[in-house]
Amino acid sequence: MTSLCRDRDWIDAAVQTIEADFNRSADTHLLRAPLAGAVALYVKDESTHPTGSLKHRLARSLFLYALCNGWIGPRTPIVEASSGSTAVSEAYFARLLGLRFIAVMPRSTSPEKVAQIGFHGGESHFVDSPGQVYAESARLAAELSGHYMDQFTYAERATDWRGNNNIAESIFSQMAQEPHPLPAWIVAGAGTGGTTATLGRFIRYHRAPTRLCLADPQASVFHRHVADRSLTALAGPSSLIEGIGRARCEPSFNPDLIDRAIAVPDAASIGAARVLSRRLGRSCGGSTGTNLWACAQVIETLAAENRSGSVVTLLCDSGERYGSTLGDDAWLAAAGVETAPYEAAMETFFDTGRFTPPL
Incomplete structure (x- = not known):
């Protein structure tokens, strides 16, 4: 079986897992x-x-959108820029799929949200100001050969x-x-x-x-x-x-x-x-x-x-x-x-x- 076929089988299973x-x-x-x-x-x-x-809906849609576009595979680290709640929800879905998840967030993010990200198996990566989250997320995803989910770009198109x-x-x-x-x-x-x-x-x-x-x-x-x-x-x-x-x-x-x-x-x-x-x-x-x-x-x-x-x-x-x-x-x-x-x-x-x- 080719790598492409194995990835397609994994994507099919991942979509079914999220739908279930x-x-x-x-x-x-x-x-x-x-x-x-x-x-x-x-x-x-x-x-x-x-x-x-509310971000649970967005995270589910973003994962389905990325999976069906072929952007996520069985070993793809997921990186997201967030003020906390989207990261909590994306950490949940990443763990469902067995994927590493890193949230890039301002240091001012509430400790309770940071704890929830960790509870769902995610990692927190902090920046000094909210405006830094975008570039740092893209940099980190490139460094890890991962996928930058980029909720701020794809939110409006990921939902039907x-x-x-x-x-x-x-x-x-x-x-x-x-x-x-x-x-x-x-x-x-x-x-x-x-x-x-x-x-x-x-x-x-x-x-x-x-x-x-x-x-x-x-x-x-x-x-x-x-x-x-x-x-x-x-x-x-x-x-x-x-x-x-x-x-x-x-x-x-x-x-x-x-x-x-x-x-x-x-x-x-x-x-x-x-x-x-x-x-x-x-x-x-x-x-x-x-x-x-x-x-x-x-x-x-x-x-x-x-x-x-x-x-x-x-x-x-x-x-x-x-x-x-x-x-x-x-x-x-x-x-x-x-x-x-x-x-x-x-x-x-x-x-x-x-x-x-x-x-």
Whole structure:
């Protein structure tokens, strides 16, 4: 048997292994949040994936895409640039296939994520600043004769946006029996841009009236790029919110799919995540708080127009991944982050269905 045939047999088995893993995993839950008023808020809880985050879907798609393109063989080391969650999920799939996995991440990545990468058999390779992850990942993959997965380039094309069990199809299917089955808005953040690309394309392909809102950290370039296509990169401090918002406009981010972009301060993201955790009884990470803060503004617009309907957003991962950072009051105080005014505004939002941001 030739080497090519052996690799093809291994690829067939690898695809089957990933598909079998998917078959063993139920879909994630769509929760209705306890919000007053005429607009219903739903939260898609992606923390219930086997690796605990929305990035589980992306990692599965990236591995299938790379396998079916012939980029990965039975001895190919996998290298990925990540802020943590994608690396956790890719480490899981690499171990399923018996492959070495190395995550290239900023040193500021939460210790909990680093520990999860190790738990799934992955290795962590640190750089000093987020902007260094791309070149270092490519260099390391070349040095090891490995494959740089490059989520920031391939996220938008690795997922079949027309259907086939993607997150958009799941949301619309789960909403089918609700009083307002077609959401007025879906609110999501962007790290690679793959999720917003999948949602926006699915909405257009199925001719749904739903609009797509980008929830973006204030320090990110994405919301600026939506407003002005000439802005493609930013200098300065990065956001405290891991997993979403970037200093450069990633290849997978498609601004033409965004109907509204809302910039969210880090303190608002963290405060909103804390309130949602209390209201749902489920721990929520900072990017979920970013989504919720933007949801409140979208819902306020609907309420001010005396409109009813539904809004859907994502619970991206658990707040337990940030226990030593965003979940630690002393760490936040040292970072100069005060969440109390934002928590108060969010509590009022849940109690009344109306939103007034703090001054």
